Amino acid sequence: MGRRSDHSRTELFELILAEGHRQMAEVGFSRFSAREVAKKIGYSIGTLYNVFGSLDRLLAAINTRTFGLWARHLEARLEGEQGDRIAALVDGYFSFARDNPHLWMAIYDHRLPPGMVLTDDEHDRRSVLTEIVAREVAAALPEPARAEAPRLARSLVATVHGHCTFALNGAFELMGEAAPQDLALARVRESLAAADQAVVATALKKV
Amino acid sequence: MGRRSDHSRTELFELILAEGHRQMAEVGFSRFSAREVAKKIGYSIGTLYNVFGSLDRLLAAINTRTFGLWARHLEARLEGEQGDRIAALVDGYFSFARDNPHLWMAIYDHRLPPGMVLTDDEHDRRSVLTEIVAREVAAALPEPARAEAPRLARSLVATVHGHCTFALNGAFELMGEAAPQDLALARVRESLAAADQAVVATALKKV
């Protein structure tokens, strides 16, 4: 088994991924170039394809990495937060997107070509984020409503995502909205309060 | 003033825009090609640039047109709806996106290059959609809360947008969610109910 380079296959994978991630953060999805990545790490474009197979697989790997950073960012933001963990969650969501706009947008800019699927490993690593939210939503809910937590969590992620999208793409600014994150948090609180209310109402009916 | 073609400048503008819109609907943002548009209408690529100046301006015009269709779709969906106009609104939002996924996604896929701004006319035509929502939200709110209608409307659009995005890009499916539109409607209802509650609470305090 011959090899020529200073880098093992695994090292090369990491080298490309790291540089790709760096460039995605810098220039964004629409200006991302696999050739440029190859140039920067001193390998030919062919090597990139030997290692990743296709541009789509490299992009998917870059986005999976972003998901990982995002999840860690959330956990860090939550750590030690004794008071308002829901507000911390929303803030963690927004602040990551604000601090890494290109990386964050690339997650939604890249769409897998028909037929291509993520590996189980990638899928698992991406779902951590949702799991964090589901955990916190469950904790914020009264015991009898906990069964609904995963579904409500999905919905609240979508809610915050919508607000975050409009905040970053300028839509809110165009509409004259100055505090998108406050709006998002207000919506989330309302939904959690509604879940509370529903539990109270059910309890009263039983009496 | 010499001219060579069968089409006036205005006709040509419309011809390109119509074919561009048709192709966007067919192949989507990532596979859209100005050259292909030119070929289809039997003009050279140069003519396209003479008329629109840049690809970005053509894309902006295509998306503005989509906004118009979307607003008309909403109004049609609302017309004659006596009962649940909020549900009709959410359904109109979702159904347009479902029926025209490429056109709908292109609105958010295309980002104006730094420095480029929409014309006032384009801006006006795009804002009709939000105005419809603001109108309906105002109508659904009790009189004392109407002042908050525009801001709440923006927020509810973002909420529904987030759910619609995840519905179309497969994120909800991946999370095991089968009824995204129901989730969106539930969130919207909760926010409207919360606004109701707030009014009642304020009234009670006064007594």
Added chain:
DNA sequence: TTAAAATAATGGACGCTGTTCATTTTATTG
């Protein structure tokens, strides 16, 4: 030690993209 096999890396070729602009074609005007 040397030849064969296996792997790694290359980069030219292909067909596509957006963009520019000197050139050509045409219609209108004087």
Added chain:
DNA sequence: CAATAAAATGAACAGCGTCCATTATTTTAA
């Protein structure tokens, strides 16, 4: 019937993703 002004062209350029025959290198087997 020129002269002029506008319209339309398409070659040229630089870039892109993708493919894959070729080359370089290392390992293995004889």
